[in-house]
Amino acid sequence: MVQPDVNALRTFIANNFLFCDDFPLSDAASFMEAGILDSVGVLQIILFLEERYRIKVADEEIVPENLDSILGLAQFVGRKLTAPEMLTGGSHATK
């Protein structure tokens, strides 16, 4: 599986939601529970992922399991980069 740069994800969340340089929580910590993400914030994360990783996030992928922690983001992006079409319902997967 292709692994995204976890540090880039940490930095993005730190810069855009905490307005600092270093992400202070554990990679498994829920953004929602920590109060650093709301509905508009989720849209911001999706825009970032789509631009940076050139992936398309489908409506049904916008769920807490994929977007609510650094770990969730890393695994989600990793899966998307590994088999993008399979995940978005395409007819055949590319490696």
Next chain:
Amino acid sequence: MQLENFLENSASHSPEKVALIFDQRRLTYAEVETAANRLSHALIAKGLVRGDRVTIWLENSPDLVIALFAVLKAGGVFVVVNPTTKGAKIQYILNNSRSRILVTDPRRAELLRDCWSDLPYLQVVCLSGEADHGDPGSCPLQLLASSAVYADQSLPDSPPDKKAIDIDLAALIYTSGSTGRPKGVMMTHLNMVSAATSITTYLQSRASDIVLCFLPLSFDYGLYQVLMAFKVGATLLLERSFAFPHRVLQTAVRERITGLPIVPTVSAILLQMDMAQYDFSSLRYITSTAAALPTAHVSRLRTLFPNARIYSMYGLTECKRVSYLPPEQLDIRPTSVGRGMPNEEVYIVDEQGRRVGPGIVGELVVRGANVMKGYWEDPQETSIRLRPGSYPWEQVLYTGDLFKADDEGYLYFVGRKDEIIKSRGEKVSPKEVEEVIYRLDGVSEVLVVGVPDTILGQAVKAYITLRPGSTLTAANVMQHCAQELEDYMRPKFVEFRDHLPTTPTGKLSRREVVTR
């Protein structure tokens, strides 16, 4: 009639009916009623007396709903605050309302660890959530765990003896004001029962309704979803937020919701989604308020939800709701927010308070049993909004909103008399945001304004001049705001200027800064 009767009557008529769905939980009216009764007895045992204020600082949850009815049953006044409110503002609200009891969860209580000694009126903290979540060790006050209270069979299942009458206060709803300090809108039982009755009348609310609510209950639009569902014995599908729309919509489809209350920000999000995957054939109505629904949204919403009646509405916390546009008028006058709701009268006046005719812009005035009693302990601000009406015995609400009416009396929103920003449907006081930014070292002058935004309606933008030598960045400003302000109040944009425009009298001018 008192507000808690909404729950009590439904629990008595249909005890086994599902009142509340949240996560995987389904609570019947009997279960909510019993939990609220036990909690109300526990609050009384902790010293709550008639008229005492109780601040509730929680995310949307069954515990929040139970707590607000428990407070009413005990004769108290509830104050629901936004779950994203930060410590300094909570402290202000607790002290301003002189709340004796705070209902919150352990994580939020921990955010107050440095201020317990600055909360002279607070005596009891009631903690929501599972008992084994632990309690905030720092809290020196009396603690009460709501889950232990619900399970305590030594507490009566029946409500305490009634003490309050319907002209007693039921709630203080804090709202942003032009002064920068939030003001507590005083609502009596009668005010709120009247508003809920008018709204459920025009929505034709019924026991078979299943209403989705993801709006925070600190926002009166969210709060009334609970009150109105309980009034008619309907079911409320409660969600924490709309942060993960697909998950919320999936649940909504599964539960076959009939009512969908939204704000324009949510409709902007819905219209970006592939809605064909959701079967909303059960949906009976959509309501939208807080800001005008763009006409482009209206036509697309109708295509997406062909079976639903769409209600475009307008209101303000000070009277809850002002007007609604009957759905059949939507094609005829799509930009109107309708007419006054049942049992309410509205009219437009000029600067001298004289009624004006069709097409003329003036301030909207509201009279009705839904109009607030004033702002909590703030006679000066109250006198701006509540003024003598046409009859010598009455006071009417001057909304501060500019409107005009057409020949048939339908209302059109023109603008605000003050410079309050509406973002995501909630009011943001530019002054409150400016005061927070002024606390940063290096800031010389600040102006905060609302700028158009397709998702938010208006986005908050801060224009700042710095003191010589300051190295403050936009990120510094945003980080500071994130620590001090609720989510919806934070600036989305920060722009540094060499100087800010002033009015002829030398005051900073919000109006000018946008155009230069």
